[in-house]
Amino acid sequence: MPTPLVSVLLPVYNAEPYLPAALESILRQDHEHLEIIAIDDGSRDRSLEILERYRKDDGRIHIVSRENRGLIATLNEGLVLAKGDLVARMDADDVSYPSRFSRQVSLFQKRPDLALCGTGIDTLIGSRILRGTPNPIYRSGSLGTLSRFFTIFMHSTVIYNRNVMPQEMLVYDASYVHAEDFDLFRRITDRFPAMMIDEALVAYRIHGDSVTSKHKRQMRQTHLKIVAENLERDRLVSDTSALGEIGAAVTLDTVRNAAEFVLALERQISSRPPDVRQAYEDGALCFFYFLYQLIADEERPELTHAFLTWTRKWGLIRRRERYGLLAGARAPWCSRVSLAATRRVDWLARYLQSVPAATVLHQNGLA
Numbered sequence: 001m002p003t004p005l006v007s008v009l010l011p012v013y014n015a016e017p018y019l020p021a022a023l024e025s026i027l028r029q030d031h032e033h034l035e036i037i038a039i040d041d042g043s044r045d046r047s048l049e050i051l052e053r054y055r056k057d058d059g060r061i062h063i064v065s066r067e068n069r070g071l072i073a074t075l076n077e078g079l080v081l082a083k084g085d086l087v088a089r090m091d092a093d094d095v096s097y098p099s100r101f102s103r104q105v106s107l108f109q110k111r112p113d114l115a116l117c118g119t120g121i122d123t124l125i126g127s128r129i130l131r132g133t134p135n136p137i138y139r140s141g142s143l144g145t146l147s148r149f150f151t152i153f154m155h156s157t158v159i160y161n162r163n164v165m166p167q168e169m170l171v172y173d174a175s176y177v178h179a180e181d182f183d184l185f186r187r188i189t190d191r192f193p194a195m196m197i198d199e200a201l202v203a204y205r206i207h208g209d210s211v212t213s214k215h216k217r218q219m220r221q222t223h224l225k226i227v228a229e230n231l232e233r234d235r236l237v238s239d240t241s242a243l244g245e246i247g248a249a250v251t252l253d254t255v256r257n258a259a260e261f262v263l264a265l266e267r268q269i270s271s272r273p274p275d276v277r278q279a280y281e282d283g284a285l286c287f288f289y290f291l292y293q294l295i296a297d298e299e300r301p302e303l304t305h306a307f308l309t310w311t312r313k314w315g316l317i318r319r320r321e322r323y324g325l326l327a328g329a330r331a332p333w334c335s336r337v338s339l340a341a342t343r344r345v346d347w348l349a350r351y352l353q354s355v356p357a358a359t360v361l362h363q364n365g366l367a
Contacts, residue, residue, distance in 0.1 A: 004084065004105060006086045006087075007035050010026070010078075011091070012041065015045075016045040018094075021366070022090065028365060028366060038051050038061060039074045040064065042069070047092075071180070072173075072174050085161065089157070095203040095205070108161055115161050116153075116188050118158045119202060122200040123203070143194045145279035152189070172184055182223060182226050224247040237265055256306070263312075292304070292308075
């Protein structure tokens with residue numbers, strides 16, 4: 001079988017601090033038969049200059065530079081320009097480990113029926129890397145069911161197989177701003193098989209200027225919209241208005257309605273045939289945690305306390321955090337201090353267990 005061409009779709013917008021590392025990580029892949037479709041989406045920094053400098057040394061880089069049109073338009077433009085049967089996504093602030101593409105290409109060669117493949121991630125925060133661990137939720141293999149509840153892959157880890165899906169399917173829908181990947185993954189996995197390589201092959205960077213950080217509220221609202229559509233289509237619920245309401249405002253009333261929605265969903269899932277029930281239960285649990293985090297981010301412990309009480313899910317929350325929430329029902333100021341301290345302690349513990357980014361990149365030949 002000939003070595004497939006991998007078209008790497010790389011949107012770039014004001015990525016100057018991180019772009020060189022992202023480009024180096026692509027150009028040093030052990031799968032060398034690739035092209036980079038780099039679209040500069042109206043950057044106001046030195047991103048274009050960096051792209052042009054790298055293109056002088058490597059003809060596999062193709063650059064488009066124009067006015068800002070947004071991520072979804074940029075992604076769709078790149079899909080039209082891509083020549084490869086396999087199209088890889090890459091963000092300009094992330095780092096792909098050298099074996100990423102070869103591992104994914106090998107999987108497609110073994111399973112030519114696959115339409116989509118993602119990988120696990122490490123998390124890159126400043127100068128440290130938090131090592132990712134395998135997630136047992138992927139062992140069920142029911143990615144089509146799980147994709148009804150959450151974005152099953154990090155966007156920057158996926159490769160699409162255009163030999164499997166129709167051309168009109170591989171398009172990002174502008175109706176799902178900041179969750180366009182969630183929408184596309186659910187559409188693909190509803191019709192075609194997909195797989196996860198549950199091993200970290202990408203270092204996913206977290207920083208204040210990322211799309212995830214800057215557009216969290218709208219991203220969550222779109223996420224809720226997609227879940228509502230999926231559950232209505234599956235006839236698991238008839239009224240999804242509670243999801244739209246809590247996406248718009250987190251109040252005691254919307255929290256109560258969301259809790260009732262969770263319980264009603266669980267009752268419907270319990271009546272599903274045993275061979276599909278587990279995947280739905282796993283997906284619903286992930287969605288519960290999504291709602292829990294949405295409410296907790298309001299930093300109003302009385303609302304989080306109410307949600308856990310009404311859903312009867314105190315047992316799913318860590319003991320230390322549970323005490324803070326119980327106190328917050330009566331003394332919110334005290335609980336806020338307690339929960340903030342818990343977050344700092346947890347972050348510090350994970351940070352101390354992390355690995356210097358330079359060490360990991362050096363081990364992978366990227367530094």
